[in-house]
Amino acid sequence: MYFKHILLKGVLSIGLTVSTAVALEPEGSVIVGQTFLASSQDATSGSNPWALISHGVAEKLFTVDKDDKIVPQIAESIKKVEGVVQEVQLGDVPIVWEVKLKDSYKFSDGTPVDATKVAAALTELNEMNPSASSSLGKMAVTPQDDLTLRIESERPTHVMDAVLAEWVFAIYHKDDNGNFVYTGPYKIDHFADDHIDLSPNRHYDAQSLDRPSIEIKKFADGHDLAKEAGELDIAFHLPIDTLPELRKADGVKVKSFEVGYHYMMFYNLDTIADVKVRKAIDTVLDRTALTQGLAGGTATRSLFPDYSPYFSDDSDPHGDEDAAAALLDEAGWKLNANGKREKDGEELSLTLVAYPHRPGLVLMQPLIEDQLNSLGIAVNTVLTGMDWDETQAILNERTFDLILWAQHTLPAGDPLWFLSAFFRSDGGNNHANLASEDVDEKLDALSIAEGDDRVLRSEDAHEAILRRQPVSNLVTPFWHVGLSDRMSDYKPYGADYYVIRSDLFVKATDTGRDQDADTDETLQDESGGRKTSGLGMTTLIAVLGLVM
Numbered sequence: 001m002y003f004k005h006i007l008l009k010g011v012l013s014i015g016l017t018v019s020t021a022v023a024l025e026p027e028g029s030v031i032v033g034q035t036f037l038a039s040s041q042d043a044t045s046g047s048n049p050w051a052l053i054s055h056g057v058a059e060k061l062f063t064v065d066k067d068d069k070i071v072p073q074i075a076e077s078i079k080k081v082e083g084v085v086q087e088v089q090l091g092d093v094p095i096v097w098e099v100k101l102k103d104s105y106k107f108s109d110g111t112p113v114d115a116t117k118v119a120a121a122l123t124e125l126n127e128m129n130p131s132a133s134s135s136l137g138k139m140a141v142t143p144q145d146d147l148t149l150r151i152e153s154e155r156p157t158h159v160m161d162a163v164l165a166e167w168v169f170a171i172y173h174k175d176d177n178g179n180f181v182y183t184g185p186y187k188i189d190h191f192a193d194d195h196i197d198l199s200p201n202r203h204y205d206a207q208s209l210d211r212p213s214i215e216i217k218k219f220a221d222g223h224d225l226a227k228e229a230g231e232l233d234i235a236f237h238l239p240i241d242t243l244p245e246l247r248k249a250d251g252v253k254v255k256s257f258e259v260g261y262h263y264m265m266f267y268n269l270d271t272i273a274d275v276k277v278r279k280a281i282d283t284v285l286d287r288t289a290l291t292q293g294l295a296g297g298t299a300t301r302s303l304f305p306d307y308s309p310y311f312s313d314d315s316d317p318h319g320d321e322d323a324a325a326a327l328l329d330e331a332g333w334k335l336n337a338n339g340k341r342e343k344d345g346e347e348l349s350l351t352l353v354a355y356p357h358r359p360g361l362v363l364m365q366p367l368i369e370d371q372l373n374s375l376g377i378a379v380n381t382v383l384t385g386m387d388w389d390e391t392q393a394i395l396n397e398r399t400f401d402l403i404l405w406a407q408h409t410l411p412a413g414d415p416l417w418f419l420s421a422f423f424r425s426d427g428g429n430n431h432a433n434l435a436s437e438d439v440d441e442k443l444d445a446l447s448i449a450e451g452d453d454r455v456l457r458s459e460d461a462h463e464a465i466l467r468r469q470p471v472s473n474l475v476t477p478f479w480h481v482g483l484s485d486r487m488s489d490y491k492p493y494g495a496d497y498y499v500i501r502s503d504l505f506v507k508a509t510d511t512g513r514d515q516d517a518d519t520d521e522t523l524q525d526e527s528g529g530r531k532t533s534g535l536g537m538t539t540l541i542a543v544l545g546l547v548m
Contacts, residue, residue, distance in 0.1 A: 029213040030487070032500065033225050033232040035357050037196060037218045039388070041180045041188060043121075044128035049170035055196060055216060056500030058170035058182040061099060061118070062161045062412075066493045070165050070413055074113060074183060076100040078161050081150065095156040095448075099164075101147040106203040107173055108187035115143035117173040122151070130428025131168040134421035135447070157416070158450045165412035167497060185502040186214060194218045198500075207506040214500060220386050222359035226482070234490060235482035236499055239359035240295045243480055253483045256296070259495040260305055260408045263290075263297075263360055263475045265368070266431040271401050272350070278469035280327035281402075284371050286319030287474055293367050294360050296478035303409055303418070303462055305476050310415045310458045324375055341376040349378040350401040355391045356383060358406040360477050365404060395431060403431065408495050415458045416446055423465050432470030439464050 038051035043058065052058035061075040072078075081096045105113040119141040125132040126139040133139075137154030144150055157163055172180045185204050190197040195218060200211040217232070219225040226242035229235040229252050238246065238254070246252050265285075267278050287299030299317035304310035328334075333341040333348050341348035350372065354365040362383060369379045382400075384390045394400050409418040421429045425440050442461040449457040465471070483490055492499070 029215050030233045032216045032234045034236050035219050043170045043172055050167040054499045056186040057184045059184050060169050062165040070161050074171055076102045097151045097160045099149050107181045107183050108201040109181050110203050114146045115149040119143050119149050121171050134428055135163045135417045155447050157447050159414055162412045162414035166417045167411050210506045221356045229482035233484040233487045237479040237481050251485055253488045256478050256480045259479050260410055261406050261495050262409050264405050264471050264473045266403050266471050268401050269433050274331050276327050276331040280324040282472040284319045284324035284375050287317040290364050290475050293363050297475040301473050303473050309455050312459050312462050335376050339376050351380045352402045353382045353400045354404040361404040419461050434470040
């Protein structure tokens with residue numbers, strides 16, 4: 001079940017553009033192991049759009065490429081339309097955007113992608129999936145012709161391409177039976193709770209015949225995944241404590257890379273209402289010790305990574321127990337005879353929740369418990385199961401004081417979605433339950449900022465959020481992926497947003513237009529979308545790289 005590798009002349013180097021193309025002739029299905037799968041094929045539900053995009057099934061109008069740039073995918077172009085007012089005016093300062101779709105694009109059932117179907121998908125997502133309204137509020141999407149649509153939003157933006165590249169805006173249509181149909185390089189043949197079988201979308205491009213079938217297997221946690229790594233082509237991703245043994249195993253290569261994810265901890269402001277207590281907890285946290293426990297990563301309070309213009313942090317990542325203790329004293333939580341923090345006869349006890357889908361959170365939980373114990377805070381730790389409903393119930397019922405969280409904060413290269421979704425008063429992921437007019441106003445200002453002013457407005461919102469301490473950012477981590485011999489050239493990028501991509505398993509070509517199995521004259525372009533003319537794509541896969 002191995003691929004025959006054909007390596008074309010190129011240069012491999014970390015941090016540089018890699019021009020090596022890898023053509024893979026499949027001899028059997030590629031087996032991918034992950035600790036998450038889409039919960040259903042319904043893009044309007046929760047994080048399913050992200051998962052379906054990660055699985056190579058769904059796409060967006062715009063996406064983020066390997067160089068962290070926003071590029072067209074299903075869309076051809078986007079522009080502001082001056083002097084035009086939509087039939088439905090949603091914002092005080094309406095900005096109308098016009099999106100042109102690529103011609104000859106098709107869904108995996110062969111149905112042409114047109115403006116009416118795209119408008120229907122965007123409208124339904126905006127109405128039904130809270131994450132699709134985090135940046136824009138309400139959307140009015142109106143087709144203009146077969147390939148053109150216009151978008152206006154309740155909260156205007158000057159970076160609509162970045163908004164449409166957010167993970168939630170997967171494009172689909174529904175067939176006569178109500179099934180969701182997507183546009184990605186793969187389509188779902190069989191969907192189950194513990195595995196998904198994929199086959200190439202024959203309507204995708206001229207190289208669809210080069211792609212193998214794929215089976216994605218779901219594992220209970222990272223340690224179970226590691227046990228089976230030798231039987232998988234891609235094991236995404238692995239706990240740090242499993243790596244020494246895996247590196248000794250035959251046929252398994254471990255690749256480590258920095259991700260755009262952040263490990264953070266949200267405070268329940270309903271139960272930890274005093275900001276001095278939240279500040280005390282943030283102050284005692286030793287982020288350097290956490291990176292040591294994770295065996296990698298960067299310790300930071302910034303909500304954005306240090307490679308981005310939105311990074312903002314000049315603090316000491318080490319914990320300061322004395323300063324934290326002083327804050328608790330000021331808040332009235334004094335040490336009692338038992339060495340516990342007490343106020344009005346009640347000891348300070350907090351419930352710290354972690355979920356197992358991100359192994360790093362599990363590793364950090366006992367370290368944070370020890371750091372809080374050093375202040376005299378009693379900690380009840382809860383590790384949820386692999387069924388996300390268990391974690392969701394805790395969030396819904398608000399039975400946590402602190403919850404560890406992993407989040408890509410720049411999934412589309414822009415800060416607005418994350419800040420709005422998690423910290424706007426009506427944000428769909430406002431786990432802390434922060435309600436601040438000041439923060440909301442600063443997010444409104446960020447929404448319409450352009451150029452260098454966008455960095456400044458992001459910094460304003462960032463500072464206003466952290467001043468209220470609804471969250472403590474902890475670490476930007478390293479992740480680890482296990483690869484079989486035939487997948488040793490696989491280069492992850494975009495963390496786990498694009499695990500299975502259109503540039504995998506295809507041959508480099510410079511023959512221009514070609515025909516695929518469905519006679520569509522389409523070629524795969526470097527952005528992950530398709531184009532109907534121009535040079536063919538050179539597949540870019542590096543042996544190792546630091547990936548955002």
